Amino acid sequence: MTPFLVFVLCFFLFFACLLPVVKFCYSFFLLVPFSRRRWGVLWEEEKTNDGVKWKQLEHKGPYFVPLYEPLPDDVQFYYDGKPLKLSLATEEIATFYAKMLDHEYTTKEIFQNNFFNDWRKEMTPQEQEIIKQLDKCDFKEIHKYFVDKNEARKALSKEEKQKLKEEADRIQEEYGYCILDGHREKIGNFKTEPPGLFRGRGDHPKMGMLKKRIMPEDVIINCSKDSKIPEPPVGHKWKEVRFDNTVTWLASWTENIQNSLKYIMLNPSSKLKGEKDWQKFEVARRLKDVVHRIRAQYQADWKSKEMKKRQRAVALYFIDKLALRAGNEKEEGETADTVGCCSLRVEHIKLHSKLDGQEHVVEFDFLGKDSIRYYNKVSVEKPVFKNLQLFMKNKDPGDDLFDRLSTVILNKHLQKLMNGLTAKVFRTYNASITLQEQLKALTNPEDSVAGKLLSYNRANRAVAILCNHQRSTPKTFEKSMQNLQTKIDAKKEKLEKAQQELEEAEDELKYKKDAKAEANVQKKKKLLERLKEQLAKLNVQATDKEENKQIALGTSKLNYLDPRISIAWCKKFGVPIEKIFNKTQREKFAWAIDMTDEDFEF
Template identity: 80%
Template sequence: MKLSLEAEEVATFYGKMLDHEYTTKEAFQKNFFTDWKIQMTSEERKVIQHLHKCDFSEIHKYFVDKSEARKTLPKEEKEKLKEEASRLQEEFGFCTLDGHREKIGNFKIEPPGLFRGRGDHPKMGMLKKRIMPEDIIINCSKDSKIPEPPPGHRWKEVRCDNTVTWLASWTENVQNGIKYIMLNPSSKLKGEKDWQKYETARRLKNVVGQIRSQYRADWKSREMKMRQRAVALYFIDKLALRAGNEKEEGETADTVGCCSLRVEHIQLHPELDGQTYMVEFDFLGKDSIRYYNKVPVEKEVFKNLKLFMENKSPEDDLFDRLNTVKLNKHLQDLMDGLTAKVFRTYNASITLQDQLKELTNDEDSVAAKILSYNRANRAVALLCNHQRALPKTFEKSMQNLQAKIDAKEEQLKDAKKGLKKAKREHKDSQSSKSKKDMEKKKSLCDRLEDQLMKLKLQATDKEENKQIALGTSKLNYLDPRITVAWCKKFGVPIEKIYNKAQREKFAWAIDMTNEDFEF
């Protein structure tokens, strides 16, 4: 069936994703089909009435072939594409801020496509429309050369606001969220903000003992609202829960944070798994990621939770005398600049520092130290509930890795046989030639053993890491100075932990930190 241009384009968005897990989800299919029908002509709508009767395999094959063709491009063609990307970066990827040339982060606008969302987002599959110049607000100084809109178009607005750090903004149609073009994380301005964020978390270290004593005392308060606030703060501190913001009814998924927990989200177990006073949490957190956890709590917390749940229905608020506004005001009173996120940053960074001290062995090889670092980072990701779906290619890449391990073990076996033979020959002849041969074979065995160990550590790391996302905590919650100090102290090259973009983002920490830094 020949489709109209608008309907065809939207069909290609779906066809492109045919081998993705998203297209198997009912919500994704339903939302896509609804939005696709809007793009169709009335004739097309009469014919196309059921998504399951549509065959997108030809479209999918087209994109797979295109992708394969890109991979097999001749070297000169690849160089040309690289040069073109560099030219675009040079022309559009920089701005001047306070007299300094600064790199821009995302200078390309996301093309139209289907919204994915994270977790089980209720809007997955909806059409993300093309952003036009008429949707965009440009922000630059009065005396600068204002960028030209494409021919025949105009910008929505050009403003000169030096109180914000964005350079352009627009509103996307799926969640009506404002999107921005910002400076690159490596810019001076972003570096300063980062430094301030971690310094605020370090200030919390000086008062956290006092805060904990206070909320413990408040568990026995005569006022119910004080008790609720104290228990919520205990959860934010101990479990790194987000505060949780009230949302418009029906706006997005039924996601909650600490203050918006309902009775149905927790179960109390006086005894469970051999431990007492256990609380079982089960709710959708930020980005519709499920938070499921069973944790032992202190007796007073358990008693209070029981009290908060009395005579309430499952859909009633657990903390009915508390909201985020009240909680944030209280946090500000406890320490200037304190928020639930500061607690999260503080606990994440302290956890990393403590875990690194516990897990790192000075005598270990660099590969073993990196495994220790990733394990410490994993402890933080678990604390912050940074999950990810099992990567599609996981099984395949594990099989490939195992094949490499098997081949390396075979090589090592042969090399050991060769060494054994060389030792015998040297024992018989005692010549310098046989000695040299024996040393050469020994050196080969050592090298192969080292390579085998690296591969095995890699496999362990991959297996332990399969459903945990380490990137979020590494980029947003862990003071980079802890990592830099650890690398310097234990002789681990910084590029083994931070990739190029991360090294640019944390340049301020790399330059200023010595191995004695303590969070």
């Protein structure tokens, strides 16, 4: 080897070794100050290594919720009027039911039956012999015990509460964080789910079933090979320890109700989740560029010779226009009967050639995710209407509306139209674009901050309505509305009084033009102005509240609205970001707060 070659080799080796150092320094000294770029660079980096989500992952495993503490001897369970001492396992399950006694769930037959079935399975043979009917079980004393215990906890002294808080903080500190690629990151759900009775939403066939306690033997740990592997609690073992860096979860277990997996994952504030979130909105922005083409195509497909294509085109139209969910098929009898677009049945829509002065109206009425009702009357294009008539012909109410379509077929089609496009992207896209348009239309630059916030909430509300994000009217709604009205009335009265006083003061000024009278007029004027402002603010509040009664704004804000739209709006109109994003939201959207200027356009 010639000295020259050796030199060249050393030269390259030297720089190869230096590369990580250079990279580190670069990111440290250059990118941190210009943090706007940080996310961009990181994303670029991630794209190159396919499937690998991290290089280093170290954590302590899940925090296991405390074991069951038996009831004191004087708290009794009664069967058929007679006290009955239960075995520990049976007693624990009894407490699950007892705790829920004043919840609506326990009045439902399915809940009762499922509970009783599962409970009996865990009883000793002797208990099984005695306890044969749920309605002979008396849990009242146990119920009262827990109610009292709750009260007692609330009534604890400041110091005692502080102590409990400190203990919780200690657990959070120990189990609530992990090390991911050298950064300490917050974990989302670091505790195992406690045992209890399954609370499904809507008409769930499994409500009331026993949700078993998770033990270390059920848990799979995922971490990096060279990290400090978490210790299972003493006397226990993990089900498995694996080192899979193509997934983002830290631990998982199989839940016994649906036999599905549960995961311990990172908090939304983490870099990993933030990048994913950002990516999601970038995909939606790409849809913006091609959506016109896609719309033109599905409109053309309404007239296709193939039934399959027509169904696809009509379904996509619904997903686009009404922001419906995709609607995967689900196993019958395992979950509540809910549907999305592709799984709509004939019974879920009604067709009206004419309704309330509109033509070709489709009336939707079905239960969607979480058994939330979707009810809407929409006037559609004539070909859509004709197609729906065709799809419904010779079908029973319980038949699929789109019998030749599934989410898999639809998504395969979408994938061809745009890289990364799936049905749910339309929801993200339509939500974000609606917010941007509504903000443009509703914001008045002359308004006060409070007025601008009302506009923001209204824009947010338009999105929530589009996405059908509902909530049950808060229990205290009527009362708090009344309180607000009382306040408004009081303010009005004050205002009238101030008005009168001002007039009087002005009269007096006309009468004796001295400095004192002049000052008085000015004072009264100021007071009047202030009261007017306060009244306006209260009225705004009342409007906002009423309009928000059954609408949940949080879900769209957290999941569908590109935070950069909101941040740009704040910057443009001088509204502090804290007014629209609370602490958690600011943490989740740190990536966006970092990179957004006032001229950002979705």
